[in-house]
Amino acid sequence: MLYLLIIIVVFKSQSNIDNYVLYATSGLIFWIFFANVTNQSIASIINSSGIIKALNVPTVFFPLSEMISELFNFILTLFVFAIAMHWFGIQYSFNLLTIIPITILFAVFTFGITLIFCSLNVFFRDVGILWTTIQPAIFYLTPIPYPEKVLTDRYPLVVQLNPIYYFIKLEREVIYKGVFPSGELWLQCTVLATGMLCIGYFIFSRLKNQFISSL
C-alpha cells in the first residue's frame, strides 16, 4: 500500500493529467481487488485438502468463497472511495451507478483467471510463486499510475493485449470522466469477462476430478 502511495506522489509531480489522484486511485482500487482475489484464492484448493479428501463438496466452493469475501471488501472500498474522491474532483451523477455492472464484469473476469490458477496450482505447486513474481510486471505494463499515452504511442500492442487494461478503461470512463462508456467498450469487456470465465471453468472442470490424486 505504502509503495503505491509513493508511486502516486512521484507520478503526480511529473504527469500533466487533470485530477491525477482520481485518475490513479480509480485504477488502483480495481487492480488491488484483482491482486487480492488472485492471491487469496490461488492456494484455496491446496489449503482445503483435508476436507476435499474426506467430503464430497464442490471444489469450486473454495475459490468462490474467497472471491465473495473480497468482493464485499471491494464494495466497502468503493463507498469510501466515492466519498473521499469528493475532494479530488469526482463528478456525482447517475452514470456512477454503472460501476455496479462494471464490478460484476470485472469480478467475473477475475474469477475466470482465479479458476485457472488455483486448479493448476494443485498439480504444479510453484504457480502461486510465479504469479507473485510476474504480478508487479503486469501492474507496470497496465496504465494505472501513468497516462495511457506513454504506452499507446510507442507500444500499442502491450496495452491492446492486456485484458485488464480494458476494464480499467471502462471504469475510468465512469469514475474519472463521468461519462457513460461506449457500447464498443462494454462489448469488449463483456466478451473478455465471459470468455475468461469459460476458459477458467473449462480448465477447472477438466482438472477437478483429479485434484485428489495430487492433494
Added chain:
Amino acid sequence: MANDALIEFKGVTVAYWQNNMGVFSIKDLITHRKNPFTTKTILHDISFEVKRGECMGVLGRNGSGKSTLLRAIAGVVKPQVGSIHINGSIAPILAIGAGLETELTGYENIELLLSLYGKPRKDVDAIKSIKDFSGLSDDVLRTPTKTYSSGMLARLTFSISVANDSDILIIDEVLAVGDQGFQHKCMDKIYQVKKEGKTILFVSHFPEDVKKLCDTAILLDGGVITHRGGAPEICDLYQKLF
C-alpha cells in the same frame, strides 16, 4: 424401504493421474517438456451393492485399493467408467490425514465441518457434544490441528463424523491409533450407530474387529473384488492370503 440398495456400484473403474517423473512445478515442466502424468487404474470394473443398515467390512492387502473404494463411495473420487448410486447422506471419511485442515484450530475445524453440513457455525450444543465425545481439552482445541498427535487427530475426526446424523459412516483404519479407552468408546459408539440402522463401511487390518462388527465383507486384491460374502468367511479368506 428397509431393504433397498443404499449403495450401488456398476462396473466402476477409478484411475488416478500418477505423476511419477517428479514434475511438481512449472519450472520442472519447462525443463522436462513432456506430459508428466500417466493414468493409473486403481479399481477395475467393480460392482456391488450395500443394503440399508448393512455393515460392510473391506479387507485386502496394503495398496489393494480399499481407501480408494471408500473415497469413491464418498464421492471424493469420481469414476472414469461405470456408475455409482448412493441413496443417502455420507459423513466425512474417517481416515488419517483426511477431514481436518491442519492449519486451523480444533474449534475452527469443527465449525467449518458443521457449516459444510448446513448447520449453524456456532451450534453450541453440537460443538459441546463433539468436544465431550473427543475428550480433548479446551486448550488443545484452541491450537492448530497440525500440532496434534495422531491419536488426538483420530479422536477429533471421529467425534465430528459421528456427531452428524448421516446415513453412511465410513471408517478407514483410524481406530487403530486411539488409546484403549478411546477405542472402546468408539466401538461402543459404532455399535450404537449400527443399532440406529445406519450403514457402516469399515476398513481394518484386524479380522477380529471385522468379524465382530460387520455382517458382510468384501475382499479386494489388486483393485478387483475377489470375494464378497458374509464377514466370517471373508475374514478367513483374508487370513489365508498371508
